[in-house]
Every structure is written in C-alpha cells, then in structure tokens.
Amino acid sequence: MSDEPLLRVSALSKFYGSRVGCENVTFDLWPGEVLAVVGESGSGKTTLLNCLSTRLLPSSGTATYRMRDGQFRELYRMSEADRRFLMRTDWGFVHQNPADGLRMTVSAGANVGERLMAVGDRHYGKIRATAVDWLSRVEIDEDRIDDEPRSFSGGMRQRLQIARNLVTGPRLVFMDEPTGGLDVSVQARLLDLLRGLVTDLGLAAIVVTHDLAVARLLSQRMMVMKDGRVVESGLTDRVLDDPRAPYTQLLVSSILQV
Amino acid sequence: MTAQPTDIATYNFAYLDEQTKRMIRRAILKGIAIPGYQVPFASREMPMPYGWGTGGVQVTASIIGPDDVLKVIDQGADDTTNAVSIRAFFRKVANVAVTTETAKATIIQTRHRIPEHPLSSGQVLVYQVPIPEPLRFLEPRETETRKMHALEEYGLMHVKLYEDIARHGRIATTYAYPVKVEGRYVMDPSPTPKFDNPKMHRSPALQLFGAGREKRIYALPPFTDVVSLDFEDHPFEVQTFDQPCALCAAENVYLDEVILDDHGGHMFVCSDTDHCEKRREQGHRGHLAPETPSALEKTEPAQ
Numbered sequence: 162m163s164d165e166p167l168l169r170v171s172a173l174s175k176f177y178g179s180r181v182g183c184e185n186v187t188f189d190l191w192p193g194e195v196l197a198v199v200g201e202s203g204s205g206k207t208t209l210l211n212c213l214s215t216r217l218l219p220s221s222g223t224a225t226y227r228m229r230d231g232q233f234r235e236l237y238r239m240s241e242a243d244r245r246f247l248m249r250t251d252w253g254f255v256h257q258n259p260a261d262g263l264r265m266t267v268s269a270g271a272n273v274g275e276r277l278m279a280v281g282d283r284h285y286g287k288i289r290a291t292a293v294d295w296l297s298r299v300e301i302d303e304d305r306i307d308d309e310p311r312s313f314s315g316g317m318r319q320r321l322q323i324a325r326n327l328v329t330g331p332r333l334v335f336m337d338e339p340t341g342g343l344d345v346s347v348q349a350r351l352l353d354l355l356r357g358l359v360t361d362l363g364l365a366a367i368v369v370t371h372d373l374a375v376a377r378l379l380s381q382r383m384m385v386m387k388d389g390r391v392v393e394s395g396l397t398d399r400v401l402d403d404p405r406a407p408y409t410q411l412l413v414s415s416i417l418q419v
Numbered sequence: 420m421t422a423q424p425t426d427i428a429t430y431n432f433a434y435l436d437e438q439t440k441r442m443i444r445r446a447i448l449k450g451i452a453i454p455g456y457q458v459p460f461a462s463r464e465m466p467m468p469y470g471w472g473t474g475g476v477q478v479t480a481s482i483i484g485p486d487d488v489l490k491v492i493d494q495g496a497d498d499t500t501n502a503v504s505i506r507a508f509f510r511k512v513a514n515v516a517v518t519t520e521t522a523k524a525t526i527i528q529t530r531h532r533i534p535e536h537p538l539s540s541g542q543v544l545v546y547q548v549p550i551p552e553p554l555r556f557l558e559p560r561e562t563e564t565r566k567m568h569a570l571e572e573y574g575l576m577h578v579k580l581y582e583d584i585a586r587h588g589r590i591a592t593t594y595a596y597p598v599k600v601e602g603r604y605v606m607d608p609s610p611t612p613k614f615d616n617p618k619m620h621r622s623p624a625l626q627l628f629g630a631g632r633e634k635r636i637y638a639l640p641p642f643t644d645v646v647s648l649d650f651e652d653h654p655f656e657v658q659t660f661d662q663p664c665a666l667c668a669a670e671n672v673y674l675d676e677v678i679l680d681d682h683g684g685h686m687f688v689c690s691d692t693d694h695c696e697k698r699r700e701q702g703h704r705g706h707l708a709p710e711t712p713s714a715l716e717k718t719e720p721a722q
Contacts, residue, residue, distance in 0.1 A: 241566075241570065242570045245570060245572065249574075264557075264578070267557075267578055267579075267582050268582060268585055268586075270581070270585055271578045271581045271582050271585065274578070274581055275574055275575065275578050276574070278574040278575075278577040278578060278581065279572065279574025279575070280574070283577070283649075283650055283651050284650060284651045284652055285581065285584050285650040285651075285652050285653050286652050288581065289585075306585075307585050307586065
C-alpha cells in the first residue's frame with residue numbers, strides 16, 4: 162500500500178443556481194479504503210458522488226487522482242477523452258438501479274466483456290473466458306451467460322453490474338446505494354460479496370448510502386452529510402458508536418430496532 | 420398556363436436548385452476530406468418517399484453533369500421499380516445518358532450492392548443509406564454516438580459482434596457489416612451484403628453515401644482503407660455459395676434466391692443483372708438458362 166492518497170478532494174462545491182448541491186467538501190481517500198457517505202435524501206450525497214466521478218462538473222474546488230503511473234492529475238482539467246478512458250478502466254460506477262449501469266438488451270457475457278472490448282481486447286475466446294470467470298465470482302451461474310439481464314432478478318442484475326465494473330481491475334469504485342431496493346436476504350448476500358471483493362482486490366470505494374448498517378458493514382471511514390455539508394467524519398465504528406454532531410446522533414438513534 | 424413543348428424547361432437542371440446543390444457539394448467535400456465521418460446536411464424533400472433513396476438522389480443530383488452517364492441499380496438489378504424510376508427521373512430532369520452497363524457509367528447510384536464488374540478510376544458510386552449510424556441500435560442517443568465517434572470509443576461495436584458469436588456461433592451479421600475507415604471512423608457501409616465489403620477497400624472509384632431521412636452524407640475517397648471489424652479468433656469472412664449462378668454459371672459472385680413455383684422450386688442467380696447478361700452474351704450458360712437470351716436495354720443516349 163502506498164503512503165500517498167489515491168484521491169484528494171479539496172473544497173469541492175456544487176451549486177444548482179442559488180441552491181446548494183454540496184458545499185466545501187474536503188477529504189483524502191487512500192488505496193484500499195472504503196469510505197461511506199451517509200445522510201438523508203437531498204443531503205447532497207449523490208451530487209458529491211457525481212462530481213467525484215466526473216459525471217457532473219463542480220462549481221468550485223479540486224479533485225486530484227493518482228494515476229497508475231503515480232502521477233497526480235487534476236480530474237476537472239483532464240480532457241473528456243482521458244476522463245472517459247479513466248472511467249472505463251481504472252474506475253467503476255455501480256448505480257442504484259442496475260438498468261442504468263447495464264445494457265439491458267445484450268447478453269450478460271457481453272455486458273461483462275464490453276469494457277474489455279473498449280480497451281482493445283479482440284479475442285472472443287479470451288473475453289468469454291474472462292466473462293465466465295467473473296460471473297462465477299459474483300455467483301451467477303455460467304449457463305446464464307447468454308441471457309439478457311432483463312430476465313435476471315434484481316439481485317442478479319446488481320451482481321452483474323458489479324462484475325461488469327470490476328472486470329478491468331479498477332482501483333476506485335463509486336457506488337450509489339448499491340443495495341437499494343433489494344430485500345434483506347439478497348442485500349445481505351450482496352454485501353457479503355462486495356466485502357469479499359473489496360478485500361480481495363484491494364479496491365478503494367466511495368459508497369453512498371442512507372442505510373447505516375450498510376455503511377457499518379462495508380466501510381472503514383464515513384462522512385455524514387446534511388444540507389450539502391459534511392457535519393461529521395471519522396472511523397465508521399467511532400461515528401456510529403459515539404456520534405458527536407447533533408444530526409448524527411439523531412440519525413443513529415433513528416435506526417429501527419427489530 | 421401554356422403547355423411546354425418539353426418538360427425540361429420547367430425544372431432546374433437535375434431537379435435541385437443551385438443553392439441546395441452547393442450546400443450538398445460542400446457536405447460531400449467535407450465528407451471526402453474526413454473519410455467515414457458523417458456530415459450533417461439540410462436534406463430536401465424529394466418527389467419520392469423517404470426510404471426510396473432520397474439521400475442517394477440528392478447526392479447524384481448535386482454531382483451529375485450533362486456529360487455524365489448514369490446507371491442505377493437496386494439490389495444489383497437494373498430493372499426493378501426503384502432503379503427504373505430513378506433512372507427515368509434523371510433522364511427527365513437532367514437529360515443525361517443512362518446505361519445498365521457498369522463499365523460505361525460515370526455515376527452509379529446503388530441500393531445495397533456494389534457491381535461485380537470492378538470499378539475504375541473516375542467512376543462515382545452513390546449509395547442510398549437508410550441508417551447511417553452504425554452504433555444506432557446499441558446506443559440510441561445521437562448526442563452520445565457523436566461523442567463516441569469523436570473520442571473513437573468503438574468498444575460497443577464489438578459488443579454487437581460478440582452477441583452474434585454468443586448466439587449463433589459465428590458472426591451472423593450478413594449486411595450493414597461495420598467497417599473501420601482509414602483506421603479512424605467506424606462506418607456503416609449501408610445495407611450492402613458483407614460480400615461487398617472487400618470491394619470497398621482501396622477502391623479506385625469515389626464512393627459517396629447519402630441518407631436523406633437521417634440528413635447525413637459520408638464518403639470514401641479513392642484508395643481508402645476499409646477494414647471490416649472482427650475478432651482474432653473469429654476473422655471476417657464473406658458469404659460463399661454452394662452452386663454457381665443458374666443462368667450464367669458465374670462463381671464467386673453474390674447470388675439471389677428466386678422462387679420458381681409453389682412446390683419449393685428455386686434457383687440462385689446473380690444479383691447483378693448486368694454482370695449476368697454480359698456473361699450470357701459471352702456464351703456462359705447455367706443449368707436453367709433459357710434457350711433464347713433476353714435482350715435488355717443497354718445504353719440510351721440523352722435526347
């Protein structure tokens with residue numbers, strides 16, 4: 162592990178007209194670290210995630226990313242071609258709704274293989290072998306490889322989306338409510354899978370979620386957002402066991418107990 | 420209103436007004452300058468429905484001159500409705516000589532075939548294109564496909580070929596087979612059979628593509644590299660036929676299946692009628708050739 166951060170975010174703000182999307186967010190992310198961003202709906206979590214993944218350009222602030230060659234590059238000053246290349250090789254983005262991140266009309270195998278073909282892989286047999294390998298890693302039966310994701314259940318689609326993102330061996334994955342809309346047993350298996358993959362591959366991840374249990378399971382560090390600002394950040398266990406900001410205390414005490 | 424002695428005076432030469440022709444020629448020049456790039460142009464209403472070759476007709480109208488000799492083919496044939504009508508149209512509005520002989524034509528407007536007779540320098544092949552965007556069925560957003568072309572993001576094109584192999588065990592795309600032009604733009608060769616793709620590669624003729632409804636023109640200047648996309652372990656290959664043409668016994672040409680009766684009778688004949696006629700005149704005969712060769716019109720001079 163390197164002693165330099167993978168991503169450095171400094172004073173990042175995004176305004177929608179006079180409205181605040183997120184304001185003055187600063188943090189560093191180290192390789193292999195999972196950072197959870199929690200907060201209620203409308204607190205700016207997704208805006209922050211979209212800015213970081215360059216799907217949205219921020220109003221002010223900077224984000225620098227350490228490329229594979231060790232050079233730091235300013236994300237918002239990169240050319241669009243470079244940014245898109247980064248997004249399909251070194252990064253992954255897992256959407257809440259798998260239909261947004263998958264091609265629903267092509268087979269599961271092609272969904273997994275698309276990134277490989279995008280970076281120049283031109284050997285069908287090898288692409289297919291990689292797809293089979295990845296499907297088994299996300300617990301999808303090999304005989305579903307030629308089925309369209311339309312015929313998959315919600316949990317399978319989400320796992321397929323994860324496989325599709327991880328096939329190029331990214332170093333940083335953005336996840337937007339990866340377990341949203343799944344029932345609890347499927348959610349538990351998905352979290353288990355994600356935790357395993359993140360540890361095995363040494364991925365860094367930024368996970369946006371409103372579910373504190375997900376944050377606790379997946380992340381080492383968390384940021385709590387409210388009205389576009391970070392109200393508290395720290396080690397996940399510390400924040401959840403000993404919340405300091407009044408809003409975090411409210412959030413933690415609002416968890417329903419079974 | 421007085422009756423005109425000839426219809427020609429009521430039309431501008433080649434139907435389109437001069438400003439429109441200038442605009443289309445500009446688009447063509449830009450297309451030639453950037454081989455394979457789809458140039459938007461202000462497509463006009465033509466006296467025919469979209470899908471019948473409005474793009475090709477506009478391109479032809481913009482480049483045709485009084486000395487040109489025009490050939491029009493539809494799926495390789497000179498004698499089908501579309502081909503006959505477009506030929507008659509240009510005889511009327513441009514008063515040009517028309518022909519069915521590939522070698523004698525200076526401009527060949529085509530729907531979905533490239534003639535079997537090799538094209539030569541100085542000839543222009545004008546394609547009628549229904550959907551110019553090769554990525555369209557994979558990515559419906561035009562804003563996105565234009566960006567993908569600009570950034571050379573063509574991984575998606577191989578996704579389509581991957582799907583073919585996964586479903587059929589081989590690349591089953593037989594027409595509109597995507598090509599890469601000069602190592603840069605991925606281009607739809609219009610719905611020609613992939614049999615014709617190798618003929619596009621380094622062709623000495625100028626090839627122009629017009630899509631009227633989609634308002635796009637693109638071009639291949641002479642001797643442009645046109646490479647069909649494929650996988651290393653599933654290389655590009657063209658269709659082959661088990662039997663020669665039933666009329667002229669030609670091999671290694673593209674054949675059409677013709678149904679003969681209601682009892683499953685059929686034959687395979689050249690889709691290029693001019694090529695077939697020529698061979699029969701030279702004495703080649705297939706197993707179903709009639710006793711007396713039919714006489715098809717050849718070249719008609721301008722009136």
